[in-house]
Amino acid sequence: TLAQPDFALPDEYGSLNALQWATIFESLLNSQRLALWPHIPSELSSSILSEMREDARGHFLSELPQANIEEAVFSGTNAEVVEILDALPQKTVVRLVNKLAPGTQSQIETSLSYSDEQVGRYADQEVYTIASTALVRDVLREVKSAEHLHEGNSYVVTDASAKYLGEVNINDLLNASAKQSIAELVHLPETQIDAEQSLLDASNLVRGSQKAALPVVDGHGRFIGQFSIQDALSVFQEYYESQMAHLGQVSDEDLFAPVVLSAKRRAIWLGINLLTAFLASFVIGIFDAVLVEVVALAVLMPIVASMGGITGSQTLTLSIRGLATGQLNSVNYQYLRRKEFLVAALNGAFWAVMVGILAYFWFSDVFVSVILASALLINMLVASLSGMAVPKVLDKLGVDPAIAGSVILTTITDVVGFFVFLGSATIIFLR
Amino acid sequence: TLAQPDFALPDEYGSLNALQWATIFESLLNSQRLALWPHIPSELSSSILSEMREDARGHFLSELPQANIEEAVFSGTNAEVVEILDALPQKTVVRLVNKLAPGTQSQIETSLSYSDEQVGRYADQEVYTIASTALVRDVLREVKSAEHLHEGNSYVVTDASAKYLGEVNINDLLNASAKQSIAELVHLPETQIDAEQSLLDASNLVRGSQKAALPVVDGHGRFIGQFSIQDALSVFQEYYESQMAHLGQVSDEDLFAPVVLSAKRRAIWLGINLLTAFLASFVIGIFDAVLVEVVALAVLMPIVASMGGITGSQTLTLSIRGLATGQLNSVNYQYLRRKEFLVAALNGAFWAVMVGILAYFWFSDVFVSVILASALLINMLVASLSGMAVPKVLDKLGVDPAIAGSVILTTITDVVGFFVFLGSATIIFLR
CATH class of the missing domain: 1.10.357.20 (SLC41 divalent cation transporters, integral membrane domain)
Structure with a gap:
């Protein structure tokens, strides 16, 4: 019935998260995927596409209308957008990137400057960073009024040229006096990830660190973004699934490939x-x-x-x-x-x-x-x-x-x- | 050379985390494991044992002296201790549990009341919880002076009978007035885990939630502990590795089993x-x-x-x-x-x-x-x-x-x- 153009989804679909939606899309034929797409919550579109396994995403995007792809790309985080772009032909990528807002565009270009084996490509750039010259009271005001809740217990600190200086803990912020400068509270975490490291190595680093995310830094010490334990989990899953496929002498990922x-x-x-x-x-x-x-x-x-x-x-x-x-x-x-x-x-x-x-x-x-x-x-x-x-x-x-x-x-x-x-x-x- | 009883470790071993140590132990013969054990940082002993793959942990523990096992058990978190106990004979488990401090003992008994397929057994009970009757200023004082940094951006709230009430965000704490009661700020998260759910289902829930950890609650609504994305990652790894082993028609996990x-x-x-x-x-x-x-x-x-x-x-x-x-x-x-x-x-x-x-x-x-x-x-x-x-x-x-x-x-x-x-x-x- 999902293949019918007009239908209403049962109520329980309203509480699905992006991962659950992605599994549903993977279990459908392309024609059904196209019919279901208008029914998803539009704020999840980029997350759903990026959570789908690579092969299924590729087949789906090859038939999804340009307008829908653009909508997803324009609403996604840089890491999600890169996952979507990876599945598109080079010509479409260039056209889409040119349509992005200048800020997003430079983020995406930074991502795309790394290969699809390197962690720099998938680091999350939309991280709240604090300037080292800020004062504790400014940061606390900012933290209090933050629209989206920041995951984790520390904030990234950079200098004026985006160089990574370290992180500042929420505990230290709360204990500091309001007029102290952030520069006095910043400390380097035990582990950083080099943007050119492989995805698997980076994932192992995050896993071993017992932290929610690690900073990704380029060769010039610039902060590229964060790589989270959730990202690591996706990398491990993809790795193990492809190993299993190899053992079964099959390379299909999309059950419903042509x-x-x-x-x-x-x-x-x-x-x-x-x-x-x-x-x-x-x-x-x-x-x-x-x-x-x-x-x-x-x-x-x-x-x-x-x-x-x-x-x-x-x-x-x-x-x-x-x-x-x-x-x-x-x-x-x-x-x-x-x-x-x-x-x-x-x-x-x-x-x-x-x-x-x-x-x-x-x-x-x-x-x-x-x-x-x-x-x-x-x-x-x-x-x-x-x-x-x-x-x-x-x-x-x-x-x-x-x-x-x-x-x-x-x-x-x-x-x-x-x-x-x-x-x-x-x-x-x-x- | 690691098999020699007396040797000094190179300096770089000082910066290894528990996961890296666990991999080293997995790559050694039991005799070498025994020789290396005295050289590990003792505060990591329980983490290293619990990070080791089940089979290798079992073989190692079958030869590790009781005194070393006790040392690890007495210093571990409840979830780590359960992983260690899982690899020991029933008689040893009973003897060790009886030797634990009363508080830890009841934690471990709660864990062991669930089967090794259920998430309740491995939920982390050592979570900082807030009483719903506490005031915002008390909690903020507590948070500021916390010895160990709390991972994540929210705190678990329970009532006097340990019933799970929900969580309170650090943002809301910072925005509230000092005399407000926590009960006014608490909210239920979108997803909770039932303590009797399977490890794999629980892991999928955490993964889909995009949160660092989810609360695990028993049939009476009592808070059992937290299940984190790191825990989920271990579960997925174990799952995939055993699937691959089945495909290769082999059930050994410890490369160096007898x-x-x-x-x-x-x-x-x-x-x-x-x-x-x-x-x-x-x-x-x-x-x-x-x-x-x-x-x-x-x-x-x-x-x-x-x-x-x-x-x-x-x-x-x-x-x-x-x-x-x-x-x-x-x-x-x-x-x-x-x-x-x-x-x-x-x-x-x-x-x-x-x-x-x-x-x-x-x-x-x-x-x-x-x-x-x-x-x-x-x-x-x-x-x-x-x-x-x-x-x-x-x-x-x-x-x-x-x-x-x-x-x-x-x-x-x-x-x-x-x-x-x-x-x-x-x-x-x-x-």
């Missing part, structure tokens, strides 16, 4: 996978003579590949996470590799015996059982070593291990599994 | 996988006659299973994420299933033709090529339908789709792939 676009994106992964599958087939093809001789080998060979695949995936998952969280480093890498090898050896020995016995009851061929058990153990050991080596190598090459790791690993466990299993069978049965 | 423990945990996944691998082998075994006749089938059959597996995994990843984020619901489920089917049909048709042609160049057998291409297309279509159906069914059964989804899906794509490919080959070649 069919052809989704098909194209996934075709790439399928194509890469086909290459590795043909490689495995090629290895099997080398040993086709023994398959004709002993058909049990063809029946059992997927077991070797599959158990190796799982073993490798387990080690790979741990080492990718260890690299991402910083728990895994050059000092403990050797130890972990040894540990993973031992784990694979224990499980390999146990499951090799189990599989060997089961296969014997099935085919009553002790040679097949022994070859199967040995190939399984060897493949699981190779899988654990590869699970450690592949992410390390990819990391050194500057490739995100989460993207390519599992494809490469599966190729290794398939090829090694089939090669060892069918190769040794060829030696034994066709000698 | 070898035997890790091996046991992973053996479960390997065992489940072995069952599904044997099921696939069983299907192949049904058709062993045709494999002997046409060896190309044995060579090519992994391609059908593998391409189906990837297709299914792509749809599965999207639908699991859609369910987790609330983007996927009963209204749009049908649409998404249709879309995923179309995507699989497009890619299936394209790759089936490609694979058919390649197989023809390899084996020069048009029957093999046609059978291969048809089986590939059918398996990819089944995979996309299964990728939608499996998470929905698991969700209805109350099982987390991320845990069992990919194993079930791989079983389906293997069994269907081998059955269709070898079954149709049997009909054609052995007719």
Whole structure:
């Protein structure tokens, strides 16, 4: 029914916040999104767009009329506007930025001077800052009459050239005498963020600081804006969701992206996978003579590949996470590799015996059982070593291990599994 | 060198925060953790333990001397203490709780009266609360002289029986006259958290509220504590990391858990996988006659299973994420299933033709090529339908789709792939 042009929203929609609206929009088709858009509270338009996941936002904005986009852009904070502009074509960006009020325009230009990996681009510039020359009584008057409540317990202090001087606590303001100058109360916080730092590093800094927000400062010491713990949370969410998507070999974010676009994106992964599958087939093809001789080998060979695949995936998952969280480093890498090898050896020995016995009851061929058990153990050991080596190598090459790791690993466990299993069978049965 | 009992830490360790310390401890063996522990700033001990990931914390605490554990427990906030107690055996918990000061003891008992899935257990009780009968001047005096800076811009107000009345903003305090009663300034925030809500729901509420923290209130309206955006971030991180671990079929969190423990945990996944691998082998075994006749089938059959597996995994990843984020619901489920089917049909048709042609160049057998291409297309279509159906069914059964989804899906794509490919080959070649 949301797809109908005329409808009234139930009352409970009135209390939705921007995040909840964003989830609703993500769960709709573009046509439904367009029909629902006029019904949102207009003061939330920029927040809703910036809270939507990147891919869904992009598809929606590609069909939202220019007038609606402008309305959102003109009412948003600089950080929200940048998120919206990121999803628009360059030509539209230039046109929209030129239409902004001069003050906002220079804010946005500052943001856009940083790349979409850098925290400077998304720092919130609309922060209440105090001039170091102000007096305590002026600031207190200002704080009292502030229309919007300031989050947090301290205020940013800058000098006349916008250089960041530090912050002043509300406690100190209350304890100071009315005529004291702010310059006497200002202190530097323990942590500042460099505007060129990566979003993930900045998010970790905010998280570790236990503060609501940290100041973002450029190379000349100028105050660029604030990066808040809420911003950090969005960054972490995006990071984890993309890691999970990579593990599932899919890059779609918008559930309702057009069919052809989704098909194209996934075709790439399928194509890469086909290459590795043909490689495995090629290895099997080398040993086709023994398959004709002993058909049990063809029946059992997927077991070797599959158990190796799982073993490798387990080690790979741990080492990718260890690299991402910083728990895994050059000092403990050797130890972990040894540990993973031992784990694979224990499980390999146990499951090799189990599989060997089961296969014997099935085919009553002790040679097949022994070859199967040995190939399984060897493949699981190779899988654990590869699970450690592949992410390390990819990391050194500057490739995100989460993207390519599992494809490469599966190729290794398939090829090694089939090669060892069918190769040794060829030696034994066709000698 | 950290394993040596006597050593001095480099100076830069002095500026580490609890989160950074926690990461260091996670990256060490238990023996190294024990050696490093005496060197940490003692005021951070409880924070470091509570910031550590659950599994690593558990292993470390199982070897940390009781005296060190007590020291941490006696200096922690209630929320930190609960995180530490969660990792200790029940007997130790009872003994430690009895040793606490009466006030802390009742706080901890309140926390422990909620399950480890409920937000009430982890709400921060050490929040500065104001009695509704207090006067503005008393509160301002208190705020000015506060030893520790209060995060945020509002204060919690309760009545004599600890019932939650709402909050009072610092702006309103500054604007009020000194003799006004707090009761006149208090207002209810837009969102409160029920102490029995799940951690994930509570985290979403805090995130959506754009506030630094929300009040947690029990069924009788009593104020239990605050749940902050920092807490929410930890919950989200734990959630995403466990989802990723499930996708990699591994449940270890501590990289440095004992070898035997890790091996046991992973053996479960390997065992489940072995069952599904044997099921696939069983299907192949049904058709062993045709494999002997046409060896190309044995060579090519992994391609059908593998391409189906990837297709299914792509749809599965999207639908699991859609369910987790609330983007996927009963209204749009049908649409998404249709879309995923179309995507699989497009890619299936394209790759089936490609694979058919390649197989023809390899084996020069048009029957093999046609059978291969048809089986590939059918398996990819089944995979996309299964990728939608499996998470929905698991969700209805109350099982987390991320845990069992990919194993079930791989079983389906293997069994269907081998059955269709070898079954149709049997009909054609052995007719």
